[in-house]
Each structure stands twice: as C-alpha cells, then as structure tokens.
Amino acid sequence: MKRIFLLLMLGVFSPVTAAELPDNMYFRAMRDEMKRAQTQLRLKDQAKPYYLAYWLWHDTEVDISADMGTLAPSANHTPDAGNILGTVFVSVGSDKQDNLGFDDSDTRGYYNARLPYRFGMAPGYAAIRQKLWQMTDKAYLQAADLYKKKQNYKRKKNITGSLPDVVAEPPAQFAEEIPPFVWPDITRLEQAVSRISSLGKTLDFVESFEAQLYILQSEKYFLNSRGAFAQQVTPWIVLRLHTSFRQPDGKTSEAQTRLWLKDTSESELARAEKKALELLAQVRRAYGAKSGSAYIGPVLLKPHAAADFIQRAMLKDMQNSKPFLLAYSDDDSSAGKLYKKRDLRASTDLLTIYDRPLTRYFNDVSLMRFAPVDSEGVAAQNLTLVQNGHVQQFPLTQRPMDKNHHSNGHAFIDNVYGPRERLTNVFVEPKEQLTDEQMEEKLLERCRELGLAYGYILHTANPSDDLGIERIYTADGRKETVLNLEWDGDFFTQRDLRSVRAVGGEAQLAKNFSDLVVVTPSILMDEVELVPQEHKPHRLPFIPKPK
DSSP states (O other), rough: OOOHHHHHHHHHHOOOSSSSEEEEEEEHHHHOOOHHHHHHHOOHHHHHHHEEEEEEEEEEEEEEETTTTTOOOOTTSOOOOOEEEEEEEEBBBBBSBBBBEOOOSSSSSSSSTTSSSEEEOSHHHHHHHHHHHHHHHHHHHHHHHHHHHHHHHHHTTTOOOOOSOOOOOOHHHHHHEOOOOOOHHHHHHHHHHHHHHGGGGGGTTTTEEEEEEEEEEEEEEEEEEEESSEEEEEEEEEEEEEEEHHHHHHOEEEEEEEEEEOOSSHHHHHHHHHHHHHHHHHHHHHTTTBBOOOOOEEEEOOHHHHHHHHHHHTGTTTSSSOEEEEETTOOOSSSGGGGGGTTTTTTTTTEEEEOTTTTEETTTEEOTTTSBBTTTSBBBOOEEEEEEEOOOOOOOOOOSSSTTOOSSEEEOEETTEEEEOOOOOOEEESSEEEEEEEEEEEHHHHHHHHHHHHEEEEESOOOOOEEEEEETTTTTEEEEEESSSSEOOOOHHHHHHHEEEEEEEEEEEEEEESEEEEEEEEEEEEEEEEEEEOOOOOOOOOOOOOH
C-alpha cells in the first residue's frame, strides 16, 4: 500500500493487479447487498440481474466565503459525518443482449434515464444496506422494463447484427488508504478569506468583491459483480473570486476567476491574495474603458479561453462515441461526431492532445479526474487523442464499436448520465516550445502582415466577463481593456482548429472540475470575428455607496 502512495505522490499510477477488497462499511454493505440481489432478486417471467454495480461517495467539505471583508454564514465550518451519496446500476439479459444503449424517453442519451443518478443516505453499514436494497429493487424493475422495450424496438426496426451489447474486459482493482479528513484552522482561513475580499474596498467603484474558499475531500467506493472495485480519495481546494463594479456611465460590470491551490499553507494563501490583487488591477484598467468596434483578424486565446475553445471545438465531439438507440428519434444528438471522421484531418498539426486519467497532479495541484478504474470496472488507459492533425484514439467503453473492439477504460458516469465514453484529464501540448512573449509577438507579426493597427487577446470565453478582452497595438505593444465585444456566431467549431497559427506559452490548469480537466497553453487563432454588444447605460445610484 505504501508503494501505491509513493507512485501517486509522483503523479503517476502503476496498475495494481491483485489488490485486496478493503474491509470497511462501504464495501461490506455493497458486497452483502449485491450477493443477496444476485441470488434472490427476480421477477416472474423475467431474467435475473446478470450485472450489478454500486458507486458510493462520501464528501467532506469546508466552504468559507466573504464579500468586501464581511464573512458569510456557512454550515460547513465544523466536523460533520456528512451525507453519503450513491447510485446503483443493474443489467438484465446477458453480454450478448441486454438493456444498455437504448432510451425510450425524451431524455437525450442516458443509459437508464429514469434511474436517479445520486441518492443520499445516512452513514453506517445498516443505513447504506437499506438504501442499496431500495435502489437495487427499483433499478431492477426499470432494467427489466427497458430490456423488453429494447427488444421490441429492434424487432420493429429490423435491427440485427453480430456484435454483442457488451464486450467484457478483465476486472480492474485499485485501493488506496483513505486518510481521515484533517479539519483546518477555520479561524485562520476565515481571516484569510475576509482579508482577501476586503481588498475590494481599495477601489471606490467596486461594489462587490467576493472570495470563496472551498475545500473538499471526496472519497469514492466502487464495486461491481465482475470483481472490479476501486477505493480512492481526491482532495480539491479552489479559491473563487467574483467582483462587480460600477462604470462611470452606470453600467455594472462583472468578472470572476478561479485559482486551484495545493493546500492551505501560508504560501498558498499568499498566492491567493496575489491572484486577488491581479484581478483588481484588471478591474482598474477596465474602469472607464472604451467599447470595442467590429473586428476580423487574429486573436490570441490565453489558457482559460483556449480550454473553452478546445472543449467546444473538439472534445465534446470525441465523447459519447457509440450512439444510442432512441425510441423518439433516429439520431442520437448527444453522440460525438468525430468517430466517423477518424481517418480525416481534424486539427492543426501544431498541437498534440492527450487524455491522461492516470495523472494525479499538475504543478502539485490535485486533478479531479484522476481515475485508475473507470465506471465499468475496467483499467483506465492514457490516450493520444490528436497528433499531427489526425485523431488517433477515442475514449471507449465495453459497448463495442467494431468486431475487434476493446475498452480502453473510459466509461464514466457524469451528472445524470450512466457510463458513457468520457474524457478525463486533457493535456494540450505544443509542437514548438514558445514563451508567452513569443506568442504575443506572433500575434503582432500577423496583425502587421494584415495591415491591422491592433489585435486582440482573449482571457476568457465568457462574453459576460468584462475583463476578458484586451486590445494590443501593433505599433508599440501597448495593451488596453475594451468592453462590450463578443465573438460573432458559433466561433468554437472544429474548422477553427485547422486555422490555428501557433500554440505555446506557459501551460495552465484552466479547468479542474468533476466533469473535465483541461491543461493547455495559449492558442493563436488566425481569424476571429468580434462584434459590438448592444450597450445601454444604466442608471447610477441616487447616493454613493457607503464608505
């Protein structure tokens, strides 16, 4: 077990082939109820469950927020046993033909849409078993009903084929020790958050400057009837900053940013305070800034904007590779479109995109999508998604795409979805190593070639963020924030990926959430159209804000 911890601290993972099932209340409850369901659960004239999977999560969290130096009340400041969340998945039939991959309701792509994704239960073996019993019973009834409807649908549509519904893979096993959550010094953190938020008082036109420190220890327990299991813990610390300020004409502008922290040490809190000061410096530059005019030309996407661009232009179409059979439509709109284009050029050759579920840290910050075992109990594999402009690999599950199909361990539940083909920790890496300064110079060079007086730097893809767009002049490199600009139409398309002129600069952790992690440098787009937003001055307050 100590060896596993050492590898995890290094940010890599070595598959464990013979881990022991942990002996705790979570696995005892899941194991005992699963065994009972397999032997006793059945309906008259219905097949018994042939596959079951249980997921349990136990999250412990601390949430501290303040606005302009005033702390907000919070329930998450003292130790608490917390609520356990879980979900149950049941399959009937067999691997050759079961209830998966079919939806008879207008819910757009769930494995079993009517099954609650997460349900709460009290801590303790008895409480967990009670809830698992209730949810297994309900899940079985729904699976049996869906199985019948799927077979009727296939007969009606005359759907035949030699591929089974599921290609079983060897069960993966991973277990690490779960340390007890160590409650931080709440008073010290409250003082730090209050101090950070009070920095907003230094600017008279700032009306709100909210700082929120969120600390999470998320424990995951997974067991299925094929012998796969996983026990892992993910720590997560994020500082969210949100500000609103009044422009001279009365318009209220808003901006926000996030910073993921390694821990709550004084050095990391100092880094958080520095981030707040950087945001306020941007606010100062944006106060009284002029509105931008229509523009077509090169735009430099800084990492947060680049992450949104990559996600919308490509990553969303690399997921959900296997379409569902839908009773209400002949087309699964939630299915990714790139699988059909896997032999075509899909991107610029200036970048390589990887998916790395086995990477646990980036710059010592914990990644939320570390997942050595996927939600079907298959060992996860690192993937090369795009290289030399061509798609190389896709996330695959046990639902076969062709005759030689094998899962690569990328079946994951997400929000209310069941296990589908999902990405985890996405890393975008440039072909050529460039600095941030070199990326800006490439932007200016291209603007000069086109005879433009200036170009634009996009810090965020959110059009409501009034600090997101910066103009840079070709004559002297001078920068200024501009307001009321947005991209024209659906700027995030796969076609734009083929017109990228440069990729480089410092890579940053731009997204770190439970649905997707993206680490990327900046991206220089050759042509983006920006158009002015409609802007009407707001009424100023009758009296100034209080001192």
